[in-house]
Amino acid sequence: MRLVSSGSMSLSPLCLPNGYAPSTGIPFNNSLCFKQRKDQRNIVCACVAPPTSNIGRGGFSANKFTDSYKPEKLSRIGEPEEEDSDVLIECRNVYKSFGEKHILRGVSFKIRHGEAVGIIGPSGTGKSTILKIIAGLLAPDRGEVYIRGKKRDGLISDEEMSGLRIGLVFQSAALFDSLTVRENVGFLLYENSSMPEEQIKDLVAETLAAVGLKGVEDRLPSELSGGMKKRVALARSIIFDTTKETIEPEVFKQLH
Numbered sequence: 001m002r003l004v005s006s007g008s009m010s011l012s013p014l015c016l017p018n019g020y021a022p023s024t025g026i027p028f029n030n031s032l033c034f035k036q037r038k039d040q041r042n043i044v045c046a047c048v049a050p051p052t053s054n055i056g057r058g059g060f061s062a063n064k065f066t067d068s069y070k071p072e073k074l075s076r077i078g079e080p081e082e083e084d085s086d087v088l089i090e091c092r093n094v095y096k097s098f099g100e101k102h103i104l105r106g107v108s109f110k111i112r113h114g115e116a117v118g119i120i121g122p123s124g125t126g127k128s129t130i131l132k133i134i135a136g137l138l139a140p141d142r143g144e145v146y147i148r149g150k151k152r153d154g155l156i157s158d159e160e161m162s163g164l165r166i167g168l169v170f171q172s173a174a175l176f177d178s179l180t181v182r183e184n185v186g187f188l189l190y191e192n193s194s195m196p197e198e199q200i201k202d203l204v205a206e207t208l209a210a211v212g213l214k215g216v217e218d219r220l221p222s223e224l225s226g227g228m229k230k231r232v233a234l235a236r237s238i239i240f241d242t243t244k245e246t247i248e249p250e251v252f253k254q255l256h
C-alpha cells in the first residue's frame, strides 16, 4: 500500500474503524486496510485537482487540471495495467461548473473492489461535488460515471445497479438536535416501521458499537464531538440500508 499525492486534491487510502465505506456503501473488511492479504489491492491514489495557486477568477485552469490527471498514471503507478473486471466505480473525464465557477475539469479515476479511497484536498476544490456526482445526486456537465461498468446517466435510481448501493454521509451529519443519539439513529424505524421498540433499541446499540460508539445512546448530539456526530450519521445510514424492507413503502419511496 502506498500513498501518492500531488496537487491539491488527491485520492488516498482511507481506513474506517468498522468495516464500512460511507462514500460507496460497500462493506469492507478491516484487514483490507492495513494488513497485507493475498487478495489485497494497492490503494489508488491520484491527483484530481490543481494546486490552489491555479484557482483564478474563472476557477481552475483547464490545462493544469487536465495535465495533473493522466489516466494511465492513476492506477498502480509502475505496475502493469490490470483488467477492469473488478472496477466498481469509474469517473471518466467529469466536468462540473456552478455558474462561472469551474469546479471539476476532466476528473478521471477508477475505484476497484476492496479498495478504500479517500479524496483529500483544500476546502472548495470539489471533493463533495465529485462524491455527489458518483452518488447520482448531481449530474455532471460533461463526462461519465460508470458503476460496475454501467453508465450512470444523471440522477437515476440505484435500483438498476444490482449489487452496489451508494451511501453518502453528509459533512454536517444533519442530526436532530433535540433527539437522543438512539432516537436519531433509529428515527426511521421508530417513525415508519412496525419493528418493536426493544428490537430497534438493540439494533441501534449494535450499529453504534459497529462504528465505535458504544454507550452513547442517551446522549444528545450537542454532547458529541464532530467526529462522533459523523459516526452517528453513518450508523443511521447503515440502519437505513439494512432495514429498508421494514420501512413503510410510501416513506421509503420518498426517501429514495
Ligand SMILES: Nc1ncnc2c1ncn2[C@@H]1O[C@H](COP(=O)(O)OP(=O)(O)OP(=O)(O)O)[C@@H](O)[C@H]1O
Pocket: 098, 101, 103, 121, 122, 123, 124, 125, 126, 127, 128, 129, 130, 171
Ligand atoms: N450547488 C452549488 N451551487 C453553487 N456552488 C456550489 C454548489 N455546490 C458546491 N458549490 C461550490 O463548488 C465548490 C466546491 O464545493 P465542494 O463542496 O465540492 O468542495 P469541497 O472540496 O468538498 O470543500 P470542503 O472541503 O470545504 O467540504 C465550492 O466553491 C462551492 O461553493
